[in-house]
Amino acid sequence: MSLLVRSRRLFITLAKVMLPIMLLVRVADQFGVVDMASKILTPVMSLIGMPPEAGLIWASCLFINIYGAVAVIAGLAPHLDMTSAQLSALCAMMLFAHGIPVEQAIVKKAGASFWATAGLRIFTALFYAAFITWISRHTGYLAESVDLSWMAGNAADTVNQTSWTGWLVWAQSTFYSLVASFAIIAGLLVLLDLLQKTGLTDRFTRALLPVLRVSGLSKDAAPVTTIGILLGLTYGGALIIDEARQKNFAPRTLFLSLSWLSLSHSLIEDTVIMLALGADIWVVLVGRVVLTLIIMMLLAWLTRRWQTAPAVSPVENSAQ
Numbered sequence: 001m002s003l004l005v006r007s008r009r010l011f012i013t014l015a016k017v018m019l020p021i022m023l024l025v026r027v028a029d030q031f032g033v034v035d036m037a038s039k040i041l042t043p044v045m046s047l048i049g050m051p052p053e054a055g056l057i058w059a060s061c062l063f064i065n066i067y068g069a070v071a072v073i074a075g076l077a078p079h080l081d082m083t084s085a086q087l088s089a090l091c092a093m094m095l096f097a098h099g100i101p102v103e104q105a106i107v108k109k110a111g112a113s114f115w116a117t118a119g120l121r122i123f124t125a126l127f128y129a130a131f132i133t134w135i136s137r138h139t140g141y142l143a144e145s146v147d148l149s150w151m152a153g154n155a156a157d158t159v160n161q162t163s164w165t166g167w168l169v170w171a172q173s174t175f176y177s178l179v180a181s182f183a184i185i186a187g188l189l190v191l192l193d194l195l196q197k198t199g200l201t202d203r204f205t206r207a208l209l210p211v212l213r214v215s216g217l218s219k220d221a222a223p224v225t226t227i228g229i230l231l232g233l234t235y236g237g238a239l240i241i242d243e244a245r246q247k248n249f250a251p252r253t254l255f256l257s258l259s260w261l262s263l264s265h266s267l268i269e270d271t272v273i274m275l276a277l278g279a280d281i282w283v284v285l286v287g288r289v290v291l292t293l294i295i296m297m298l299l300a301w302l303t304r305r306w307q308t309a310p311a312v313s314p315v316e317n318s319a320q
Contacts, residue, residue, distance in 0.1 A: 007186035010242050013109065015178060024101070026167075034059050048126060049133030053080055054090050058097075062122075065099040066270060073277070077148040084280060085136030087146050089129040091279035092288055095270055096125035096263060106237040107262060111244055111254035117262040120295075124263060128291055132283055146278050184231075185238050191227075215293065216300025220247050221257045232266040252303050259299055264292040 034056075041055035053076050061069035073080070082090070100118050108114040136142050194200075211217075217225060224243050228236010240257060243249070249257075267285070274284045 004186070007182065007189055010185055010189075010238050011178075011182045013238075013241060019174075019178075034063050037063065044126070048089075048130035049137060050086055050090060050129060051080070051082055054086075054093075057090065058093055058125075061094045061098045062100050065102075066094055066273060069094050069098070070273065070277070073148065077150075080148050082146055082148075083136065083142060084144050084146050084278070085132055085142035085283075087148075087278055088142060088280040088283035089132040091274035091277060092132065092284050093125040093129045095274060095284060095288060096128065097121040103233045103237075104262070106234060107258045110237045110240045110258055111249070111251070112258035112262075113255075116255075117259055120259060121262050124291065124295065128288070132287075142280055142283075148278070184235055189239075189242070211293070214300065215260065215296040216252070216256045216303065217260070218249070218253045221249060221253050225257045225260060228261045228265050230267055232269070233261050236261045236265060255303065256296065256299060260292065260296055263295060264289060 037059035038056035041059055042052045045052060045054045045058075057069050057072050057076070060072045097118075100121070104114045104118045104121075107117050132142075220243070221240070224236060224239040227239060237258070240249075240254070240261075244254060267289070271281075271285050275281060
């Protein structure tokens, strides 16, 4: 099958998942779902040592995306009183859990549970933020205040635009996002094909063997999982959908790969955004990756009893 046909087929598969949910999230946002979620999250934020405003920021991040949350931070910047530890913990929460409706729908399409992976992301985000603020409170680490006033000039860029102009901006950004997704998917498929033909895939997999052994991932799933870790869950999930169709991954392999992608993905772009806000790299990158590896080791151990043989295909089922 040609790369163009594979790219088009995969893009259509993703678009069928993404578009309805993106529209649903937009409508829900207009009806105040994000505000309702922020009211629920505000007392939770106080329990883990975060300011009340973090509830609205993280709710925007959970339902929309990281960029929506950054816009909320810009709007709240003149009133935010946070330490470096709190800002770093909030940024880590945003990296662990964002865009849940769209991203976990892709995960579900790729072969893992929506609710299990979403719950894993949210619990990990809360646990990690609580751990960072606890460390800061007892050691003074990153206890200095941060100044976000430089973001106040962007306060007009709010998330909740209720006018027709807001809907037009949303439609335009969604269209550009889909066009970019198709281009990136096509490029990644070309890259994977080149890596496989040149033998670099095997070399790369061998280099990752120590990590693969502790995380429970199979060699076949390693290259596409790594691409998702570096570039994003949408693209990594798309490639896993394509690879799973061709190689018929075992359920355990899909779950572990997609769990890893759910927890840590887009390590390049998203991390740079958080660093630009003033987050500490040891918190938002190093600590996040270490915690992800620990969780993956635990999940690999817990799921070891799962059947690792490939799932029976529909054709085989009909033959039986």
